[in-house]
Amino acid sequence: MTASPPSPDLPYAGLTPHAVLDALDAAGLRGDGRILQLNSYENRVFQVHLEESLDPQAAPPAVVVAKFYRAGRWSDAQILEEHAFARELAEAEVPAVAPLALHAPPEAPTALTLQGRPPTLATLEHWRFAVSPRCGGRSPELEDPSVLEWIGRFLGRLHTVGARRPFAQRLTLDGSAAARTSVQWLIDSDRLPPDALHGWHDTCLRALDAVDTRLRRHGPLELLRLHGDCHVGNLLWTSAGPHFVDLDDAVNGPAVQDLWMLLGGDRQEMQAQLGALLDGYETIREFDRRELTLIEPLRTLRLIQHSAWIARRWDDPAFPIAFPSFESPSYWSQQTTLLREQIAAMEDEPLVA
Template identity: 55%
Template sequence: MTPSDPPPSSQDTPYAGLHPDLVLDALDSVGLRGDGRLLQLNSYENRVFQVFLEDGGAVVAKFYRPGRWSDEQILEEHEFSAELAAEEIPVVAPCVLSRVDNARHPVTLRGEPPTLALARTAHGSFRFGVAERRAGRAPPLESVADLEWIGRFIGRMHRVGSRRAFTTRKTLSVADLGWASRDWICEHRVVPAHTATPWKQACDEALERVQAAFDRAGALRVIRLHGDCHAGNVLWTDDGPHFVDLDDAMNGPAMQDLWMLLGDPGENRAQWRALLAGYEAFMDFDERELALVEPLRTLRIVHYGAWLARRWNDPAFPAAFPWFKDAQYWEQQTQLLREQAQRMRPA
């Protein structure tokens, strides 16, 4: 975490061998022959490329971070996307892949039908999936009519998601997103020494209030979710919204896919009414979950800090988040967690 840390290992820098030629060869091995042009898209957890093809088309190839998900977990995400697409819910689902004989880098395919490929090379092994290129813009969250449309869209997804649970992917919990993230940060001494104790105290109080809020809400329906449903993953076209990036799909309460769009229900009441009116056209909403907005926000704050810390030896992270190792950042996080604890005080 500091300049005195040992040099990163190959596990810390899993994409060191993912060169443009390897990306093109991997796509060629599943019959998608590039014309030599590729554009790296904005993604830190995985490596995502827009690849232009010789036939004039273009696809998006996602190379999954090694060690993060098992093949089974990735395929469950793919199966969920395909299930949504089969219900005519606009989602960017992975393409079915077929292996090309005598390719430079032969691949192993997984899934029924196959949607996940493994390319083994001298530079390492890389799992990847491919999807059609789909453009869009930020959703118009200021429009009540469009918020109803987005609500219907999410409600339709949740209706499909409620049919059964994921069996290998994670289930949202305070223990996993909250306490495990807090413990990792403490054990690896991520927080600068002079602010470590205040941060830990603020984090502990906030997470205790998160757990209390979930306890007060009681048993909630757990369904399959997008998991990271912020405005950047809901793209808008003239035909309405569509989903991208189900990489964080999980089991959890419906509110996890709603709160990031609008924030505090008390401050955006008209927008929330519109969103939920659309949602309830397809899926019942449990109003107890309205009390989970700040607890879920708190879990995201703590988990985000641990995510950055775990990835710090990946060269993409210091370049994109140079402020992360500064004491000022952790002082701000400490204050933010104190504020979150105040917001979660029982009425």
């Protein structure tokens, strides 16, 4: 592996399959040469088949998933909090995928460092990575109320663990401040087409004012550790039920943040879905129904932050390919329309279940 750090424009340019296998080998996980890159924009994630161990009792899984973290996004302490939360969930028999404990072999390069208790975060030169067992599954059938109830029970168990203590290092989702910073960054970045800038900016500020109004009406939030990015793409289903992957966006926040992204369709459909989720959730843990007024504010914050996320990653060659319309006036016109719809939605009556 090269010792030169990757350029901001090509953050993963040096992360070849050979580099991935060398990194895992340094941490005592020898691949057999079979490697597959998995879908991920923010980090780089690989499925790697390992050679058989001479000691079956100490052998790692036959197939692992290695995640190489994007430089500059999270600190080591924030990543380790994510890992500790995942392992705490696993110890409580909540079906979440936790990172493996890593052990440097005697021949490991001196440049390798391991962090965590147990060690779960490896750094080799400029690459930081973690390794977890491969856990397969399929997309859940969210149109089935019994599936939603099962997911609700799972989330109730996850939140029971999450409520034990807050994150000390990771972000807290409790207002519009972060989104306002993102809006100003976008304005200063000159990413927006000039003819779309004023309308989008004005609508953003009105939407964020509406978010703050809703939050003030709600009053103090009960914050707990959350998955944070709880959508169907991060949920895998097996015959044993659901399990979540990718706690990369774990935050402190209100419980409803882990519920609303599983809802879809028209208002009647979303109310039915929400009812099934809460039927399961409330068999495990009490849910404050006042938090239903936060669904549209949280959706608004995510909408704004998503545009800022794309803009901040635009120099990564993967992003122009994935979001080809991002620099066009039509994209920003659509975003402005969506934000206006969110302003109206925040004035409507909230969902009930």
